[in-house]
Amino acid sequence: MVQTIAQIRQREISSLEDLKEIWTQTNGSLEERAAEIFEIVRDDAREWLEECKVVLEEVEEHEEGNYAEKYGGN
Numbered sequence: 001m002v003q004t005i006a007q008i009r010q011r012e013i014s015s016l017e018d019l020k021e022i023w024t025q026t027n028g029s030l031e032e033r034a035a036e037i038f039e040i041v042r043d044d045a046r047e048w049l050e051e052c053k054v055v056l057e058e059v060e061e062h063e064e065g066n067y068a069e070k071y072g073g074n
Helices: 002-009 016-029 030-071
Strands: none
Touching: 016 030
16 A cells, blocks of 8 residues: 555656556456456455354353253253
């Protein structure tokens, strides 16, 4: 972003086409960038769900222990 602002100030970018070309050189096509973002979000969501699953399993184990203590179950 800072580099882009500098390029605008130096008049290296004078049109929207110049900006699109710089974006593509830096980040790839919009489709490629969208695919990368999708993968990042998907992977982070999977990781978060796995963490939630572990926490829920720990809560269930703890609750089962409390139930057994209160009501004499196993």
